[in-house]
Amino acid sequence: MNIRDYLNKERLYSDGGFGTLLQARGLKAGEKPEMWNITHPDDITAIHLEYLNAGSDIISTNTFGANPLKFDNLEEIISAAFANAKRAVELCGKEKAFIAFDMGPTGKLLEPLGDLPFERAVEIFAEAVRTAEKFSPDLYIVETMNDSYETKAAVLAVKENSDRPVFVSNVYDESRKLMTGASPKAMIALLEGLGADAIGINCSLGPKQMVDIVREYVKYSSLPVMVCPNAGLPRSVDGKTVFDVDSEEFSDCMAEIAQIGAGIIGGCCGTTPGYIRKTVEKTKNIPFVPVKKKEYTLVSSYTHAVEIGNGPVLIGERINPTGKPKFKQALRDGNISYIISEGVMQEEKGVHILDVNVGLPEIDEDAMLVRCIKELQTVSALPLQIDTVKPSAMEKAMRIYNGKPLINSVNGKQESMDAVLPLVKKYGGAVIALTIDESGIPDTAGGRTAIAEKIIAECAKYGIDKKDIIVDPLAMTVSSDNRSGRITLDSVKMIKEKLGVKTSLGVSNISFGLPSRETVNSHFLTMAFTSGLDCAIMNPYSAAMMESYYSYRALSGLDENCTDYIDFASSLKKETVTVSSSPAQSESEDMPALVRAIVKGMKDEALRSAKELLLNQEPLTVINEYIVPALDRVGKRFEEKTMYLPQLLMSAEAASRAFDAVKELISSSEESKGKIILATVKGDIHDIGKNIVKVLLENYGYDVIDLGKDVSPETIVERAVSEKVTLVGLSALMTTTTDAMRETVELLKKKCPDAYAVVGGAVLTKEYADMIGADYYAKDAMETVRFAEKHFGGK
């Protein structure tokens, strides 16, 4: 008997709450319920049996928290849990009774927001799955997951260690989001991609509050939907916790949920066998409607899904080194901030998806792509398009991606399809399919359509649905062949009409070699949208391109009341006004324009003034006679307390814009005055003071390695050794963490006897600094700068 024989063919009933029943049987607060598998096997068996007798077809083992982080005797617990469940099935004698190995969250938040590495999370779940496999569960249930990333880790662990079905259930709050932000649609996209067998919702909400989320699941999911609500919300009656929805009301709501189309129903906290019995009674006569396959093309991030095919989708192309010397340099330097800020800026310009390409022959692309994806997916809410020709980099990036990515790309060459399609199948994703194969790019729409057809057929062999294939018929340069534009546009149309798949184009290539490329690109974009293009890979900094996009939407009835167009147009107007009014009309201080712009923190003005100066002055002169004196003036004013932190930061940002202009003209970067490590010590998360020191040191030309906050002595010292740093600044704000500072100084002195430690922070004093062997106590940020100046000999 296999649960797959029943899945989506008839309604299945799951069990209900366990915790409340265990408490009634004497489980104490703080006691681990999983231990009861061993200490109270009869109680556990009895609860399973009650659920089976009440009508549950699926019972979950009492293993919610059974993972190696929480238990040393994992196998003993899991073995006992299965024995209890199997005994209940035997006693009940029901034929349709399935045992699910139950998996809950680890209790840790994944990196980078938390401290559990993604692969460690996969391993934790995998260990539980490998153990459970020994006892042949009928299925796995991954439940009560409140984080999309951890959900992915758990599902991957099941898929990589078992061929059995896996049902996945998430917890939404009143705002219809997971605790870490994902919407139902985002979870549906992610989990369908990963190959879950059923997906759904449990815990936190009562059945009534779940109704709208269930509707969304049923609308978008091609998989059976599982719904296990709480018995409402908990409240206190005579010191005892009770739930506010009784079995009558619960089962009435569950009947509605069954009618909406949930195929697997049960309960969670506060529900009992009585709730399940009533639910079975009230739903058994409601006709079962199997879930139908949906045709939505979705990609997702940790927060939301973007639907392709429902109006034009913009994919930002700026995270790509091609033709960008500054970007290439950032990649060589490992300057991740530069790359991240490109992402953030494009998001603010209004793109829907970010293309991420960090391929450069001289760097380790696998490592860089993983690093960029990890950082980008933390700060940007947009889905990412993983853009690489290296299958190894693609796999690593897809694995750690928190959502369902867009993959760029596969093409009609057998070698490409053999490498890329298994990855799309395993990790999930929508894939861009380029119409090129071993014979090149056909010069007819029919030829390109034929390649698209070939790729679609190959995808089918892997079980990759047509809805997840987005064909890019390739925009070729119109200046070398004036038929190029027409062929591409005809291909878009033909591929959509004949094959029924979505389309994408890298738009800018069309104008290569022509003057005023933006003009050509933006008109081509409008024409392509008119031909039915779904996604455009484009430069969102180009006003002309954005004008085309907003105009197209307004003109084709996709922008109700033209609201988006009006917002866009007024933002353009605002930018113009800001630029024209920003030149310093303020005080007539006797300063050169660049110095004044930096002191006043005017970014645009600083850039403009620096560019003007560079027309007839040497780059180094601009640095030494304008930028450095300006920053010195700012530093002194800050020290005198006639200037405050925000102004200091604004000046730093203005100076950095001026530096950008200078850097474009000098090949090697200016010499750093010295390298300094800064860190807030272990156990302390207060870093505002440390950040002020950082800004000042950078203003004074030092190269700062900022290790952040809560940093262990080992990490600080290892870095000092590896980077040969001779000055380390440590900060602490809490009395309880000054010990960590002492440990760090001691270790530093032991491993790097030549290094100096300067310490500071609200709770420190000169006496304490002396006592722990620090070289210098800096009472404020400027004192650290002065000490650095002395230390590095005013280089």
Add this chain to the structure above:
Amino acid sequence: MINIFTCTGDEICVNKDEAYRYMGLGRNYSNPEFERIYCECLGEYRKNVFYKGVYRESSLSFGEGDELFFDFCSFKSHDLKRNLEGCKGVIVFAATAGINIDRLLLKYGAYSDLRLMTADCIASSGIECFCDRLNSIISEGRETKLRFSLGYGDTQLKYQKDLLSFLDAEKNLGITLNESMMMTPKKSVTAFIGVK
């Protein structure tokens, strides 16, 4: 019984004077350019924040010396004992501004130190304002002491784990601990409130 209380960003007014104070600015500080950036950061903060708090009563008894006994743990602290003198019980609470604020700060950190620091100070002030609101709800009809957080004075952060587990804070608020007992989301607070 665990009580849960939530607020949106629009329901809590961030104390601007406090946020300015965290940045080292006096309440009379005025700079129109900074004001614009402050408002921009405040707007983003309010959009992203979702305050959640839980509280629960615990018994309290005093042992030898500085020893304190609660339902979920016991430890020695001279400073907390002084704070709780004359109390019959305590209410412990945990509150958070939510994980989206961590993301917002990371995002600002990627391109603007100024915005990072401004938003960081706004968030610090915001979560304190929410704690004040939560505190006033807890204190209603009770005579209570000033709230006291682990890490203050001579209290050890390591008891954070027991306190959060008593409040089921992972499930209720999404608060998790790293190895140094630091909480994620970063703008999270736990505290004891003595009840006379």
